Amino acid sequence: MKITLLGTGSPIPHPARAGASTLVTADGLTLLVDSGRGVLMRLTAAGVMPPMLDAVFLTHLHSDHITDLNDVVTTHWIMSPGPRPLRVYGPPGTQEVVNGIMTMLAPDVRYRIDHHDDLTQGPDVQVTEVQAGETFTVGSATVRVAATDHRPVEPTVAFRVEVGGASVVLGGDGVPCAGLDELCAGATAYVQTVLRPEMVQAVPSQRFQDVLDYHSSVEDAARTAARGGVGTLVLTHYIPGLPPGQEDEWRSIAAAHFTGPIVLGDDLTAVEI
Ligand SMILES: [Zn+2]
Numbered sequence: 001m002k003i004t005l006l007g008t009g010s011p012i013p014h015p016a017r018a019g020a021s022t023l024v025t026a027d028g029l030t031l032l033v034d035s036g037r038g039v040l041m042r043l044t045a046a047g048v049m050p051p052m053l054d055a056v057f058l059t060h061l062h063s064d065h066i067t068d069l070n071d072v073v074t075t076h077w078i079m080s081p082g083p084r085p086l087r088v089y090g091p092p093g094t095q096e097v098v099n100g101i102m103t104m105l106a107p108d109v110r111y112r113i114d115h116h117d118d119l120t121q122g123p124d125v126q127v128t129e130v131q132a133g134e135t136f137t138v139g140s141a142t143v144r145v146a147a148t149d150h151r152p153v154e155p156t157v158a159f160r161v162e163v164g165g166a167s168v169v170l171g172g173d174g175v176p177c178a179g180l181d182e183l184c185a186g187a188t189a190y191v192q193t194v195l196r197p198e199m200v201q202a203v204p205s206q207r208f209q210d211v212l213d214y215h216s217s218v219e220d221a222a223r224t225a226a227r228g229g230v231g232t233l234v235l236t237h238y239i240p241g242l243p244p245g246q247e248d249e250w251r252s253i254a255a256a257h258f259t260g261p262i263v264l265g266d267d268l269t270a271v272e273i
Pocket residue numbers: 060062150153173
C-alpha cells in the first residue's frame with residue numbers, strides 16, 4: 001500500500017501546498033481521500049488520471065476538503081472513454097453537496113454533450129452516505145467508518161482502509177476521540193491533519209484562533225498514534241503552513257509522544273507501508 005500526500009495545505013492559500021487530499025493505492029485500487037484545492041494537479045503529478053479513480057472518500061464537507069470535487073467530477077466524466085460511475089463516499093450531506101455541484105456544472109455538461117457526438121449522458125456520480133460504525137468494500141479493500149470530533153462541524157468521519165495485510169486510517173480534521181482511537185488500533189499507518197497551537201495563538205486574529213478547538217495538534221496526533229499502536233504516523237494539512245526546513249522540528253514534537261516512523265513534508269510526499 002502506498003500513501004501519497006497530494007495536498008498538505010489548509011484553507012489558507014499557499015503557493016506550494018495544495019488543499020487537503022490524500023491518495024491511497026493498493027492491489028490495483030486507486031482511492032482519493034478528500035478533494036481540496038488543486039487536487040487534480042497533484043493527482044496528475046502522482047501519475048493518476050481521474051478515470052483511474054475507484055472511489056473518492058470525503059471525511060467531511062468543509063470547503064477545503066471538497067473545493068475541487070467539481071473538477072474531479074468533470075474530468076473523470078470527460079476523460080472516461082465510456083460511461084463510468086464516479087463513486088463518492090462521505091458523511092450525510094454529501095448527496096446535497098454533489099447535487100449542488102451538478103447544478104453548477106449543468107451548462108458545461110450541456111455544452112459538452114452538444115459538442116461531442118459520442119457523449120450522450122452527463123456525469124454519473126454515485127454517492128453513498130456513510131455512517132459511523134459502517135463497513136463497506138471497494139474492490140479488495142475493506143473500509144471501516146468511525147465518527148470524528150470536529151464539532152461544531154457535524155457529521156464528520158474517518159476511514160480505515162484495509163487491503164491485504166495493510167491498513168491506513170485517514171483521520172481527517174478533528175480532535176482526539178473514541179472513534180479515532182477505535183479505528184487506529186493496530187493500524188499500519190495513520191494520517192492526521194494537524195496544527196501547531198502556539199503558532200496559531202501568536203497570530204492576532206480571533207477568526208484564526210477559532211480553529212484551535214477543533215483540530216488535533218501535532219502532539220495530539222502523536223498521542224493518538226501511540227495509544228493505537230500504529231506503525232507509521234503521517235502528518236498533513238499543516239496549520240500554519242510548514243515552512244521549508246522546519247520538518248525536523250515538527251517531527252521532533254511528535255517524536256516526544258510516538259516512537260515509530262513519522263512522515264511529513266511537501267506535497268507528493270509518499271510512504272509505502
Ligand atoms: Zn474541517
